[in-house]
Amino acid sequence: MAKVVAAGVKTVQLRIKTPPVPDAAWRMALREAIAQSVAICRAADALLIVNDHWQLAHELGAQAVHLGQEDLLALSETGRAALAATGLRVGISSHSLWELARARGINPVYVACGPVWPTLTKAMPWYAQGLDNLAWWVHMAGVPVVAIGGILEHGQLAQAAQSGASGVCVVRGLGDEPAATIPAWQKALTQGRAASPLPVPSMPHPSLEQ
CATH class of the missing domain: 3.20.20.70 (Aldolase class I)
Known part of the structure; x- marks a missing residue:
């Protein structure tokens, strides 16, 4: 992350996938990685997009998140409302016409x-x-x-x-x-x-x- 931003890239995505059984050590490492990335991008006036972990991204001060279709489908109406309330910029993956239509439904x-x-x-x-x-x-x-x-x-x-x-x-x-x-x-x-x-x-x- 630091090397990419130092090279002049102004939009970067942090992608850390959740393991089948995330433990406390993994969760702590995830928090530290997001917090460090937020600090690096803020200092360089770069946009950080955090993949998947939108609650933690919001808590730690990220501006944007990216959700896959599986993550989007997993959100209940309450979850979608909570995501919208964070004010995060949201990007969505799409691989087909119906996924594009589904993505457009949350105004990405x-x-x-x-x-x-x-x-x-x-x-x-x-x-x-x-x-x-x-x-x-x-x-x-x-x-x-x-x-x-x-x-x-x-x-x-x-x-x-x-x-x-x-x-x-x-x-x-x-x-x-x-x-x-x-x-x-x-x-x-x-x-x-x-x-x-x-x-x-x-x-x-x-x-x-x-």
Whole structure:
């Protein structure tokens, strides 16, 4: 986190998944990681997006959270009201039309469209969205769209930006020394945004086996 922010990235996500049986030590480590990340991003005027752990994120002063569809479905009406009452900016994952519709139901500040390309970061049943679905999401989602999944090369990031995506998520491509790798990613982002927009299909292709 500290290396990425020091390299000039202004939006970062902290993703710490909950183990099957979280113990007290894990919970303490999670709290410390979020608190440290909040402090780092606040000092650098960067936006921290905490994945999943919205109650703790709010308690420790984060500004934004990202929820997967499973997390969204797990929220009761009371939970949704409590989340809204925090004032946190909320981003939601989406992999299909019905997930996009479900995400829009809570007025997110962005939706993530993915996986754009096949990814090993997270096991999932979805077909790759591809640039065609990404361009459709950008055109139809009604909120900013973040491209995520399988973005390992600069050319891929440029194409995702060319689709009109407001943000592009890079994970493994940052490497161990982000200060050395980020300038090339930022250049690709600038080039993609300057290129002619990708065509938008009339409808997206299916992203799950029928």
